[in-house]
Amino acid sequence: MLKILIADDHDLVRETIALFLEADGGCQTEAARDLKEALKTMEAEGPFDLVLLDYTMPGMKGLEGLDAALKASGGRPVGLISGTATRDVAEEALARGAAGFLPKTLPARSLANAVKFMAAGEVFAPLSFMSAAEGPGETPFAEVLSPREKQVLRGLMKAQSNKEIARDLDLQEVTIKLHVKTLCRKLSAKNRTDAAMIARDAGFA
Template sequence: MEVLIADDHDLVRETLAAFLTGQGGIEVETVENLDLACERIKANGSFDLVLLDYTMPGMNGLEGLHRAMDMNDGKPVAIMSGTAPKSVAQEALDAGAVGFLPKTLPAKSLVNAIRFMAAGETYVPVAFMTAEEEVEVNPIAKKLSEREMQVLSGLCRGMSNKEIARELDLQEVTIKLHVKTLTNKLEARNRTHAAMIAKEAGLF
């Protein structure tokens, strides 16, 4: 069985390759980005399984998946990731991937999954797909009302009170009050400082 692993993290590539090769009967080739993966498929001919890291260079979301699928002549292509949520896993499966592997998967499960996918079966861990995703609320967002958040978004985009009022279909005087309230809540000196605090907190 020939497997191509494409991942921009040296340690991930080397660890996976060493582990799979050690199982016997699996030949592994590794590359660090999508372009090299496509070149390797072209030079080698199709692989029994191509495993792509979702966030490596060249992927552009699921565009890279389609490219690799076209190159691999109908043979299985799967996605792996350490950060992508289950919505991305579902999109990948819907787009034709034969599986989605979280990088947290135990080594033994990983080998079983790779054999499974190379045989043309679809694999995605049930526990991963059914887990409740924790939505972290930004500490700043907790302090502000929904309307204040909308006004703050306008401030971050450099809009005037009049422009924000037009966008939200409110009176300019109402926006002025919201700006005053939210700057107080954020302990900001002025509207520019409030926007700076929001941006530094990664809110917008």
């Protein structure tokens, strides 16, 4: 029975991964909502066969959180999961000793299989993601945003109000409100501030 810790601040992500891992009876999962809780759980209930950390959850500070978890894991595997990080981040994470990198675009079944692969001591990173060409300033999530959504996102990153963004783009305020709602859904962000932080962490410009 594999013992897995899933640390992610989005309930749906944690629960979906746990559901698929526990479906065949081969895994027992624990959950954490941020790095602090993850490290506390590792100390109190470890060792774990694999610790899976969300790259943008509270407390991570980029790859500093990975370093802290690797130090606390006692040599056991620690992997990253992210919906926004670039290939460069993934490569650096692997260079620092991560057991793998899982984009949230992976189907849940593939993601669950990858988790078991990492727990077995292997290194996992999807070839399609690691070999994807990226232009300057482009990130994986940028590809699923429309040009208008990118403009609105840049406004959010400047901490502009809907009214200010609407004025700059010569659009109705209600249209901006709809774009913000769509952006939050696409980026799995809790609110406009979270969306801006996710974009900033991913190197979107």
